[in-house]
Every structure is written in C-alpha cells, then in structure tokens.
Amino acid sequence: MNDARRPADLLWHHLAPPAREKLGSPAAIGPLLEERLRAAKDAWPAVDLPDAVFVPQIAARLQTAPAPADALASLHISDLYLACACAEGHRAALAAFDARYIATLDRALQRITRGGVSPDDIKQILRQKLLVAEPGRPPKIADYAGRGDLRRWVHAVAVRSGIDALRAEKETPTEEALLDAIELGGDHPELAHLKDTSRAEFKAAFRDALNALPDRERSLLLQYHIDGNSLEELGALYHVVPSTISRSLAKARATLFGRVRVTLMLRMRLTGEEVDSLVRLLQSQFELSTNLLESRRQKPGG
Template sequence: MRPATRLLSLLDGQRDHDAEAVERLLVAALADADRRWPGVAVDAEAYAAWVAARLPAGPEPVEAALAGLRLAELALTCACAGGSTAAIAAFDAEFIARDRRTTDDQKQLLRQKLFLAQGDTPARIARYGGRGELGRWVRTVATRIVIDGARPEREQPTDDDLLDALSVDPGHSPELAQLKQDARKIVQAALNGAIAALPARDRMLLLQYHLDGVGVVELGRLYDVAPSTISRSLARIRGGLLAQVRRSLMSHHKLWGDELERLLEFAQSQLSVGVIDRT
C-alpha cells in the first residue's frame, strides 16, 4: 500500500487532499531520511500511520498540513519507536552522544527516557510531534532531565514546594517578618488555591524559575521565545496570582481595608522575593 493511501485511509476522508501531492511529500521525506541516516529502514505503512497521528488539526488540505512538519525526522523517530537498532544508533550518534552539555550519566538517562516504555506509558520518543527541529526537542527533554537531576531525591515538586520557593525571607523586612508569624496560614491557603487554579504551563514556568532556578534566558531557549517574553509571562502570572489571592481574602475571610492591604503586601512579597531576572 502506498504511504499516501495508508495515511488518507486513517483520516477517513474528513479533510481535503490531493493524493498525489501527499504521496510525493511522504516519498520525498523517506528518501531524505535514507540520505541522512543510511542503513535505517523505515516501514512505509507504519510511517504513514505515525505521521497521520501527528497531523495538525485544521481546515487546510492534508498536503498543506504535511508541509509544516519535519517529515524526515518523523521517519527517524518512527523507526526508533519501532525498536530499530540502526535507527536508535543513528539517533544517538546525532542527537545524544556528542552533546557536550550533558554528562555520561545524563545521556544514559536520556536514552532510557526516550527509547524505553515505562509500564503503560510509551517511550518519550512518541511525544515528538514533528513541528520543530528534532535536535531542539531533544535538548528540551535533556534540559528537563538535568533540572530534575539537580533536585534532591524526592517526589515530583508540588504546589507546596512552589509556595516554599516563593516564601519571603524572614530577614527581608522586620515588619513583614512579624506579620508572617500571624498571617502565613491565611496567605498560604489563598496562594495554594490560586496556584492550583493556574494552567499547567503557567505552573510549570513558575516551578522552573523559582524552584529549579532556571533563568529567563535559558527558559527562553526552552520555550523558543525571547527572554523578555518569559519576563512578561512571569509578571503576568504573578499579577494573576495576587489578584486571585485578593479575591480569596475578601470572599472567604471577609477582609478589607488596612488589614486586607497588609496581607496583600505580604502575599506580594512572597511573589517578589528573589524575582530578579537570571542570566
């Protein structure tokens, strides 16, 4: 079966397409993969199904959506996920072994994460969607592993860990230090609720910045945006948390006036201490 026929059959004819254009794109991608990684055999039908599962949703024709994907790199990851030793060796040689920013132990852990399934969870190589450079995606996974390895051995970070990372230094201000003794529980409850309500991406950004100590420049590389965008995102998230804390203190604790403002000042200090753009 031709790759295009297999791919289009999986889409149930729900999108406009030019079958010949789709076939040309897939065949060219397989030829490109063969040139880049000689000796790596990619099953055409398995590859078509692999690509179909990663095709971006949208109204554009299939061939237009395919044009936005890194099709040759998807061929390599498809072969790796299928257990091809040649594909895994080629992947390792290009994207893992020569990375000078990771230690041998980190490289080994990266290999395990990428190529070995964990229980019912597929190997992480299956998460590559083909929308960006494969090398950059691998560096992102490696960065996450380095960050995790820098933490003491423990469970994954929780919202309480994040709250502790945001907590005010008792020496920051004598007035706030005194207030902390009486107000921490109230503010902690309000902040916990606000943090729990954050979108997953915003919570992860706070964890990476405050708990992991990743600076705005490195976060910019990780998310493929300018450092100034990361700074604005952090400011937006902290502003949203403070607004949520204000609403919580007013609605649940019936606070207002000077008392409310003093607690908000304390909450704001928790969100601000140590918030200096790291480079």
C-alpha cells in the same frame, strides 16, 4: 502507477473524513508524500522503517491540520522518521539518535548540573525517559510531533530532566521551596497567620497550582526563583533573549496565582474578596522577592 500510489492509499486509509475532504483524493497528495518519504529515508539510509509503520504516524499528525498538504510539506520529516523508528525499537535508529542528539548534550547540560548530578547522569535518565516504554504507553519519543526541530525538542526534555534530577537530590519539595522564596522580601502578618493556621491547605493549593502549570512555565519559575538562574542564563539555556524570559516568567506567575486563587476558594471556603486580598499579598511578596533576587545578581560578586 499503483505501486507509486501505495503510500498515498495507506495515508488515505488512516485519515479521518474531514482531512480527506481537504485533500480531495489520494492522487492529489501522492507526489508530495512520495517526495517526503524519499527525503526521510535518504537522511537515515541505515534505518529501515516500513511505510506501513511510518505513514500512519504521518497521518496522525495531519488529522487536525487546517491544510493537511501544507502540514505534510512543513513536517520535519527526517526527524520524525528517526523518532518513529526509535519508538519502534529499531537498533540502527536508536544508535543514530544517541550519537546525534544525546551524546552531544554535554555543553547544554553543564549549565544546569552541579553537586552529585553530572551530564552523564542526566543523559542516562534521558535515554530511559525517551526510549524506554512504560506499561500502557509507548516511549516518550513517540510524542514528538515533527512540527519543530528534533534537537530543540530533545534539548528541552533534557533540561527538564536535569532540573528534576537536581531537585530529587535536594529533599525540600518544590512547593515548599517556592513558598520560602516568597518570604525573601519579609513576611506579612496576615500571610504569616494564614500559613501558620492553615499551612496544609495553603501548601496543597500552591502545590496543585504549581503542578498544573505547563512544563516550561513551571520549570522557568523553579529555575529562576529556586535554582537562582538569572534572566541572561535562562535566555542562553532556552535560546531566547532575556526580555522573552522576563515576559514568560510574568505569564507563569499570573497563571500560578490565578490557579492558587481558585484552589483556595474551593479548599478553604473563603469569599472572593478574602481570596483576592490574599492573592494580592502573595503577588506583592513574590514581586518583592523577584526584585531582591535581581538586585543581588547585579551586585559584583553577588
């Protein structure tokens, strides 16, 4: 009995008091934890990750859950087991991860690669990014929380890595390219004057706002406005319908311009009314450029 409860006792040791209160006792969570551990180990029989390493990682993912037992039951436990083993540098886990999740990315990466960047280049970047520790922090694979499918998580990181690699090949900074995209619909005298007289502040505000966006929102804006991907192409890339991409783009643009507004007020000491007027100009130019992009994509051969 004591041997069977060891993982539960270990879990209990690593849980904070609020999570313990929700569970009641180690015995209450023991059977479910044992079942989940068996499922993880059965999925990867060649991978031997000690409970003393894995169970604390499970505990970390239950700490803030409203219902820790439900959270444990819903974890993608075999995916989490493999990810944790990779973060620890286990050779069998690294080989299994590469074969299952990286080597099979070619089809997805072909949608975004072009020029001098190949799917193999991106896969190598991905291996380095996910599996190699940096000074002061573990490999990025340790960030996988186990709440979603590992394949989708790797796919999302791969897409972002591919986009970053493509942009690194270009010499134009992303904020410059996005500012140029705003000008697609023709310029406005007031906007042109601001960009000519205060371009450094304007660029800095735009750059800060762009970099502050969540990764997915930032990637969507750049993929759509800079890389020229259509709503349909982005939908296929992210496994959602085009209307979802359209809503996500609208949200990203709203967040971007909200951040630009705040940054301009701080950097250029403009009044709220002046900034609101400027941001409306930016939004109108952005919307015009978006409409032009869509109309061009819908033309045969365009």
